[in-house]
Amino acid sequence: MKKNLLLLSILTLLFVGACPAPTRLVRLTIISKSDVKVAVQLTGVDDTTKFYYFLLPKASRELPVELTFTIIPQRYDAKVWYLYIYDPVYGLKCNDNPGSKADLTRNIRLTILQCGSSVRHNNPEPGFYIY
Numbered sequence: 001m002k003k004n005l006l007l008l009s010i011l012t013l014l015f016v017g018a019c020p021a022p023t024r025l026v027r028l029t030i031i032s033k034s035d036v037k038v039a040v041q042l043t044g045v046d047d048t049t050k051f052y053y054f055l056l057p058k059a060s061r062e063l064p065v066e067l068t069f070t071i072i073p074q075r076y077d078a079k080v081w082y083l084y085i086y087d088p089v090y091g092l093k094c095n096d097n098p099g100s101k102a103d104l105t106r107n108i109r110l111t112i113l114q115c116g117s118s119v120r121h122n123n124p125e126p127g128f129y130i131y
Contacts, residue, residue, distance in 0.1 A: 025073070026070070026071060026106055026107050026108070027068055027069070027070060027107045027108075028068070028070075028071050028104060028108055029066060029067070029068045029069075029108070029109045030056060030067050030069070030111075030112065032056040032064060032067075032112045033059055033064045033112065034059060034082060034112055035058060035060060037055065037057060037083040038056045038080060038083065039053060039055050039083055040052075040053070040054045040081075041053050041078070041079045042054075042078055042104070043076060044075070044076055045076060045077060047074065052071060054069060073104060073105040074105065075101060076101070076104050077101060078099055078100055078101070078102040078110075079099035080112055
């Protein structure tokens with residue numbers, strides 16, 4: 001019985017030591033202040049097999065929606081899509097953004113404003129992006 005217990009504890013130590021180290025993850029907090037639904041697309045720059053697609057509900061400046069996601073840290077191509085019903089008369093042009101590179105190797109807050117809003121500060125503080 002003692003031999004079985006000793007063998008079992010040795011095997012347990014071997015299997016625990018053989019497990020790969022856990023992957024480091026970071027938090028991405030997206031704050032939507034858009035009056036239409038928004039989608040955020042992230043595609044890895046170095047590893048294109050890493051991609052994310054987040055959908056956010058409608059919000060407003062007074063009542064923003066804040067969602068937090070856990071992602072693998074790396075540099076991403078980020079695109080924001082405003083999901084509205086197409087109006088041929090007014091023809092909103094919010095989805096003409098070319099996207100940008102985002103360094104998501106640490107905890108980041110991303111704020112999405114309404115379509116057509118102007119941004120006074122590109123990056124008001126480290127770890128804070130505005131689209």
